[in-house]
Amino acid sequence: MNGLLRISLRLFLMHIAMIIIIWLGGYFHPLEQIFAGYYIILLAVGGCCLTEQHPAQAPRLALLGGGISQIPGLLLALANLLSYNQILNVSSDWTYALLIWQTPFVPWLTNINYPVLKEIQFYFLALNFAWLIVVGCVFGSTITYQHITKHRWD
Amino acid sequence: MKNYLKRFWYAQKLLLPLFILVLLFSVGIVSGFSARNSIAGSYLSNLLTGKESTGSWAGVPNHIDLSEAKPGDILLAGNSSAAYGHFTHAGIIVDTNMLLEGYADCGIVLAPASRYRNYDWACLLRVQVSEPQQSAAVVYALAQQGKTFYPGAFKPNEQLWNCTKLIWSAYRQVGVDLDPNRDLWITPDALYQSPFVKVIASSGRQP
Numbered sequence: 001m002n003g004l005l006r007i008s009l010r011l012f013l014m015h016i017a018m019i020i021i022i023w024l025g026g027y028f029h030p031l032e033q034i035f036a037g038y039y040i041i042l043l044a045v046g047g048c049c050l051t052e053q054h055p056a057q058a059p060r061l062a063l064l065g066g067g068i069s070q071i072p073g074l075l076l077a078l079a080n081l082l083s084y085n086q087i088l089n090v091s092s093d094w095t096y097a098l099l100i101w102q103t104p105f106v107p108w109l110t111n112i113n114y115p116v117l118k119e120i121q122f123y124f125l126a127l128n129f130a131w132l133i134v135v136g137c138v139f140g141s142t143i144t145y146q147h148i149t150k151h152r153w154d
Numbered sequence: 155m156k157n158y159l160k161r162f163w164y165a166q167k168l169l170l171p172l173f174i175l176v177l178l179f180s181v182g183i184v185s186g187f188s189a190r191n192s193i194a195g196s197y198l199s200n201l202l203t204g205k206e207s208t209g210s211w212a213g214v215p216n217h218i219d220l221s222e223a224k225p226g227d228i229l230l231a232g233n234s235s236a237a238y239g240h241f242t243h244a245g246i247i248v249d250t251n252m253l254l255e256g257y258a259d260c261g262i263v264l265a266p267a268s269r270y271r272n273y274d275w276a277c278l279l280r281v282q283v284s285e286p287q288q289s290a291a292v293v294y295a296l297a298q299q300g301k302t303f304y305p306g307a308f309k310p311n312e313q314l315w316n317c318t319k320l321i322w323s324a325y326r327q328v329g330v331d332l333d334p335n336r337d338l339w340i341t342p343d344a345l346y347q348s349p350f351v352k353v354i355a356s357s358g359r360q361p
Contacts (some may be wrong), residue, residue, distance in 0.1 A: 005331040024177035027184065027308040027338075035173075040186045042166060085257070092208045096305045097257040103304075110302045110313040123302075124259045 003054055004068070007046075007061055011069035011106065011134065014042065019103040026107075036107040040137055047141025051149070058142040066135035073101045073131030081128055105130035162361035181308075181338070193238075193339050199238035207305075208243065209236030211273055217355040218276040220267050223247045226288030227280050227354065228321055230342045231273035240361045241277065244317045245270065246295050246324060254295050256317035262301045275358025279351040283330055291324040298323075308338055318342050325350075 018039045025032035050065075051058040067074075075099040082088035099106065109126055201207070211233045223229070225247055232241040243263065245255035253267045270276045281288065298320055307314035309322070322332050322340045332348040333340045345351065347361060 008290075014166065017174060019278070021170065021173045021177060023306055024174070024181055026304075026306075026311045026314055027177075027181045029313060029334065032311070045159050045163050048159050053161065055253045091206050091210070092258060093206055094206055099258055099303070099305055106302060106304055106314065112299045115155070121260045123261050139181075 003057070004061055004064055007050060007065035008068035011043075011046065011065055011138070014039075014046075015069060015104065015134065018042075019100065022107065023100075024103050026147040033107045036104055039104050040133070041070040043137035044133060044141040047138040050138070051142045051145045055146070058138060058146065062138040063135060066138045070131040070134050074097070076101055077131065080124075084124065102127055102130045104149045105133055118136075170352065193335075193337050193341050193344075196239070199240050205235045205237040207237050209233030209238075209274075214274075215271040216273060216276045218271060218278060218357040219355045220278065222280055222354050223267060224288075225249065225252070225282075225292045226283075226285075227278055228345055229253055229267060229270050229278055230346060231270040231276040231277065232342070233274045238341050239343035240275075240359075241346060243270070243273070243308050244321055244342040244345060246292065248292050248296060248320045254299065254320065256303045256315050256320050258305065260302045262298050262315055262320060263309065264299065271357075273358075275360065276356070277353060277360060278355040279345065280354050281325055281330060281332070282350050282352055283325070283328065284332070287325075287328040290328045294327045295320055295324040306339070318345060321345060330343075333338065 018035065022032045022039070024036045025035045047058070047062055050062055054061055076094060079088060079090050079094050080098050082089040083094065109123070109130070112126070197207075210231065217359060218229075220229075227247040229245045229247060230241040231243045232239075236242040236346070243255070245253035245267070247253045247267060248264070250288075251267055252264050253270075254262065255265050256262050257265075281291075283291075301315050302313065303316060304314035305316055307316050307319055309319060312323070315323075318340045322345070325332050330350050332350060333344050334347050334349065335344055337344070
């Protein structure tokens with residue numbers, strides 16, 4: 001439990017720091033793209049360190065910790081998707097808040113031209129599911145690191 | 155290898171705050187700490203008083219006359235109780251009935267100009283430049299179609315856009331700076347205050 005809270009808090013604070021860094025880096029383009037890449041590396045390294053500390057529980061901790069740290073993104077995405085489907089009526093402030101939460105992934109979005117197919121805006125979908133990158137990256141690196149170290153040291 | 159990874163991971167406690175400080179200082183230095191009436195300050199204080207970013211439309215359309223609109227013109231619109239200022243949205247006319255605008259949930263897109271009637275008030279501006287300059291500004295704006303919207307996009311970055319920055323940047327390319335405040339960001343109100351624009355048509359409450 002202690003380990004889970006620690007990793008969640010760590011990932012949450014790191015995300016907040018990266019929001020500020022990548023936003024400010026945007027003034028000196030392409031620095032924001034470099035920092036966005038740095039964040040992905042950081043998440044992967046975090047997954048490897050987690051595997052070192054808790055070899056058996058690492059994938060579970062990565063999934064839960066990554067998920068808990070991204071609760072704000074998850075809630076904002078949920079509100080925006082419900083609003084998009086006219087189930088909930090939320091103001092544009094919620095979309096702005098989502099964009100700000102997803103700042104570390106916005107530089108990735110700039111490199112893709114999104115199509116709009118039958119009123120489905122892939123830009124909007126990509127924005128709403130960007131938080132999955134954090135969970136996927138930490139979880140993926142724990143699995144990969146476990147796999148590599150098993151083969152090397154077992 | 156394991157130790158390097160751990161050291162790198164734990165070094166972030168120091169590195170990330172350091173990056174923030176260095177970047178904050180660098181942005182301050184480069185921009186010259188010179189914004190006269192910074193948008194950020196007034197926007198945040200408005201948000202704290204309970205206003206919404208783009209305000210809320212009362213539901214009664216305005217009657218802006220768009221018959222005089224021509225490519226390169228700027229259409230501003232706004233709702234009451236908005237945190238941005240009087241006008242909350244802006245688009246650049248690219249065709250008789252179409253304009254290019256930036257929206258949070260779809261990036262830089264084309265939209266019908268008549269959509270701007272669904273605001274409490276609207277205003278049509280013409281930038282006082284030659285026709286070739288207006289055409290060049292439209293061409294530049296159209297080249298940004300499909301790009302990413304970001305509310306806090308800084309002026310120098312050509313990857314991240316918002317509705318007003320698109321227009322400012324399009325005219326900046328042809329040698330006209332529409333921002334009288336020289337801030338890090340630009341709002342629709344700044345376009346209205348620019349000495350280079352003339353009001354062609356308006357509807358509803360004006361500043």
